[in-house]
Amino acid sequence: MIRVELPRFGRFAAWRDAARSLASARIPAGDVAWGDPDAPADLFGADPMPAPGDAPVTASRDFLDLARQVAHHSDPERFALLYSALMRLQVERGFLSNPADPLQDRLNRMAKYVRRDIHKMHAFVRFHELPSDGPRRSFGAWFEPEHPILEAGVPFFAKRFADMDWLIATPEGIARFTGGQVAFDAPAARPDLPDDASHGLWQTYFANIFNPARIKTNAMRSEMPMKYWKNLPETRLIPEMLNDAPRRVQAMADAGASIAPARAARVTARIRQLPDEGMPQSLGQAGEQAARCTRCELCHAATQTVWGQGDPQAELMIVGEAPGDHEDLQGKPFVGPAGQLLRDTMGQAGIDPDRAWLTNAVKHFRFQPRGKRRLHQNPDGGHIEHCRWWLDLERRFVQPRLTLALGATAARALTGSKAALTPRRGGVEPGLDGGPVLISWHPSLILRLPPDRAPAARAELLADLQTARQMLAA
Amino acid sequence: MLPFAAVEGNASGTYLGRMVTKTLQDKLAILSDAAKYDASCASSGTTKRDSRAGGIGSAGGSGICHAYTPDGRCISLLKILMTNFCIYDCAYCINRVSSNVERARFSPEEVVTLTLEFYRRNMIEGLFLSSGIIRSPDQTMGDIVRIAKMLRVDHGFKGYIHLKTIPDASPELVAEAGLYADRLSVNIELPQDDSIRRLAPEKRPETIRATMADLRLSRDAAKEKSFTGKRPPRFAPAGQSTQMIVGADQASDRDILRTSANLYTGYRLKRVYYSAFSPIPDASKVLPLIKPPLMREHRLYQADWLMRFYGFEAEEIGAAHPSGNLDLAIDPKLAWALANRAHFPVDVTRATREMLLRVPGFGTKTVQRILAARRNGAVRYGDLLRMGAIMSKAQPFVTLTDWHPGALTDSDGLRARFAPAPEQLSLF
Structure with missing residues (x-):
């Protein structure tokens, strides 16, 4: 059994290099075990990495795009599955475009979950302002994705928040953006983020943009799954907003129509021009x-x-x-x-x-x-x-x-x-x-x-x- | 205690008694409460840009919904009014001059700060700014444009900006707004001219449409290269949209869809938003406080999709039911198929793209996949399932090599198969 250790970050590139080398020697998928820092392969009795063979190895762009996403899935078998797929591609070029193929189906499903998780990271990371002594403002966030997607999720933030320093800490590791450069660190305990007054304003916005007369909690739950709620400042208001909604709707009904303030009639009289419908003179x-x-x-x-x-x-x-x-x-x-x-x-x-x-x-x-x-x-x-x-x-x-x-x-x-x-x-x-x-x-x-x-x-x-x-x- | 605006139940609050200075939080509460009846929160489809070369923010591609409220609407943009003071008296609007709602006004700097601070904390994609009409349409539009300019020019903001365009504002101001905004919108407000004249007496339907026409012409002009090959500056690259209130007047769904078709074809709108008329605090006596017709709103959105992506015309969707209203129990595509069974069953291996798009249970993606798969051989029942077709809906309307609906297509009880069982009246 050959064991390949993959690093915490830059994992996909490391897998691709190892897989290309193993495939060139046509090492069967069953003979390779893939380990990463969270699930290290058993080091004892491992065979050394063989020298590259001379068989050609080809991989389509579609496969590489798919593999790059699958590599961020939490399934411990992901790299083994990708290597099996690579080996099959050498003999069966078109299997990825066959909708009936189970491996193709599984990989595409995994990629879909990863894409969704990345999207949710872009949506639900919430920065807190941190003290800063330099000219750049500094922010930090704690986020718990479902899959190890930190590396894949970070470029979006680097493009969007280029003029500030920030860090995003996750259970998988920490991404730091300092002076325009991204660096990754091993995971640490969840940081204590300072209170941020803008989070209070955000709660005010969240509570007031809500219309109590139209409750549709299913739509909310499917798009903002509850597993993300614990790190969002606004979601803790939801139970009370829902509880209070029927009362607010009833109060509107009870209050009914009101008497207009006196100034209304004056304003209306000033601006409402009654059209002249007499015989035109010009x-x-x-x-x-x-x-x-x-x-x-x-x-x-x-x-x-x-x-x-x-x-x-x-x-x-x-x-x-x-x-x-x-x-x-x-x-x-x-x-x-x-x-x-x-x-x-x-x-x-x-x-x-x-x-x-x-x-x-x-x-x-x-x-x-x-x-x-x-x-x-x-x-x-x-x-x-x-x-x-x-x-x-x-x-x-x-x-x-x-x-x-x-x-x-x-x-x-x-x-x-x-x-x-x-x-x-x-x-x-x-x-x-x-x-x-x-x-x-x-x-x-x-x-x-x-x-x-x-x-x-x-x-x-x-x-x-x-x-x-x-x-x-x- | 929730940080709500003191909007509801203060009908006794007089104007003079409230001149105390409001904090930023007070204003935010009042002016977001005042903005919630605008349905649009889209932030997709604008030019691709980011802050690596300076400034702050990025946009382009599909927008991101950063949160959802329990009313099922997404929060993508900071949607606020610059002020809820208004000289107009539109009966359906909480901010009309004759309402006793508490009033507030942001300074331009406050709007800019809120936008940037929320944006830096990754809470929003950008700003959707609207306003009550203060003093004059030009004064109001001028302030709106100034805020957008501050964000873009002074702060290098690359995020999304949606500006509400005030009909009657001068063309120069609208032209300037188009330089800074990703999207501009003018609300048509109600589906029929008579209702606009009756419920929004200061607004004029022909002026609203003329403003939409101007926006379209400006966008067309911005796409044309001059003879030197130089491109004019971009004008509202994410297009224009509008909103219509549903259920505040007597218009049928067919009337509504006709109006939408006129708006889409005339002014190249990206979207028409339908907003179920919702009770407002401090209501006008002209309009009843009703439960918002949410299902009707949903069916209208489905019908709107059929017009934009499935090749349906407003008339045929509206004709599926003699009342001119959409069937609330089943979706409009199914309703059309049930009313036009002579076209079915469709032979999936031979049918044109146009006809496949009319099969209930087939979406645009499914149809694309069917057309691709057909080139490689026969398409079977199981393949359709894998391609995402909803076969429980499609069954009566298609034939395949391994499926034939038999007498199902024309059976009397077909609608009952799809409609939810009528609710049993309680005996007690």
Whole structure:
């Protein structure tokens, strides 16, 4: 029997070196005993470590990751199991990925417990401030993990608490972080940690963030198992918090509604602005009222009312269908891809978008959520009718000489006619309020057309914009 | 004696009688009590960073829950209000102007100190700072941003910061908040606009949504490289979330899920938190003191998961029951399967990923494993068990080489197999 002694710290690296050497000599797993300082192997009658053999030894990265975790399990057989696994890997490469293999299953379970224990160490170590005479503050903690995980748990603290000195004492040993360097020491008796005023404040926080009206102790116990409670400052409050909860809930019910303090009414009177719902006297007022519009149901899902934008004294008003995704988020009309196309085409026609009034027939985005996106939906007749109130107000205040209707929805809102758009495109019709309405394509239609038809439609939009310019110049 | 805030049962306490100076502990008690109705405590998914090159703290990867209270909620962040003075009068809120709750206000230095001292003792992952509205939204947001800036710039704090964004605050302040915070959140408060207007008269649903839209646009912009290849500064790398109170108005679960779907798709939220309406001390007479509907809250979270990770739409989950509410006795995925049995049983060896995700008892990980295992041969009943499938739930809905549900899928008593037995009324 060959006996390998592993040190208290740096144990995994020592195991890996020994295992690689033994495996290269193809020493069977049954011939090796692994000892560590807590469970020393019987030194009498041990065979000496054989010289390395010349057989190749391979281990996958997955296996090494697994072994590094298993090495921190408390099971005294862990290193023997790992060596058996290493030996099997030499002949049976894929056994670790076979869900039905019992050794694979056992090792993965052990690794899972170790990961969980490390996670709980990161969660439940509580530092106490220690006196310090240097410039760095000093802290200490006592923690009792289930497995010998100290070495594996410490790097997290070294990265997080780099600007202070600290020690974490455990039954397995002590980790000291001094001046930026970690060192490990053999275990010592549990240190006496001084009282720390911040622990009292922490208890205050713990007791007050708790809502006595919702008791769910199972969730608490499964995530914060009671074996960790003894070293946590806050858990000793739990029994009393639970005991007291029914009384507090009853007291709330008994107290019922209260009478508001006198200042409340004064504050509310000062800040609660009753919206002015009288007939708007200006374009700005109309826009403010429209921002609160609930005339149809679209306002509940859309982000905001998208009011018109541009020159309030514009001679040309351009009316689209309704805001799309981009317009809805930004609260401005014609800022998405279709808007870009329109602005480009306006530029080609020699019309400055800032000198026109750009708006939509319907002022809220209509959509259907699908997966991660919002799919655009056309507004229906009801939405157009409800929203005509705002369009009429815009027209009354802007008083454009000419209105360009983009697409069927705008044409319908402005002229009242639902007739097909194709024969009407490029023509001027009388609007419901008497003003001339020039009818064209909506730029989003051009974007949706197949590549062989889009340029012609875009040329028609450009021609209509040029017509608009000529009409206004006349 | 527990270190509770003297919040409950002091309705007679007048304002002037309480002008004595409060200690830090008094303030902490009052301002953590005032913060407990915010459900979020997440600290995951932000940029990876640590203090080896200076400063204090680390973040990135999955967050850590440092403690749990007996209400089953985790404590990951120091969740406090800067102040619980508030000029708004939201009926569901303990801090509304018309409440007699005891008031306090932290100085920015006090918030910074508490955060750092708790952090150094490994009690928290960082700070979740919210506030009542004092004087004006801008004044309040300005103070919140100042605290975050002190932590980040003056103290090199690398931990997690979640800031509540005050709707109506100026865009410049919100933009600055995004530079220091990992997460920003705006609470939608209630699932329906009418309820917001009625119960929170100073808030406006369209303003809340517009603020969320701004946050999304700022995040989108921060992800785009400029044409010189330079990256703009990060903006709230852990995204935005919101919270909705459940059970304070008449909205059905279907209404709630619709609202969630609109929020997720519109503003790319990381999370919508559902908070069962819970009785508060010093209640408003507009809202009844009810037992918080915890099971309903739980079912909503399950339904929310189905929308985010299982490809379900709000409408189909909501349609499983004619009332538009979720079945409290069984989980929403099972309820959907029972209402849509024509799709079942599913042949596990052939079904698409989308359909496997709809099988009750199969989680996203199980489905991943099934797809991997299918490439290597037939998947049997025992394999599914090992892969983590809950076969007691899946049985009626799947066929395998060694399993067929027979008439079970369409049997009348199928729901009864899963629903807990109705509670027997006592005869006495």
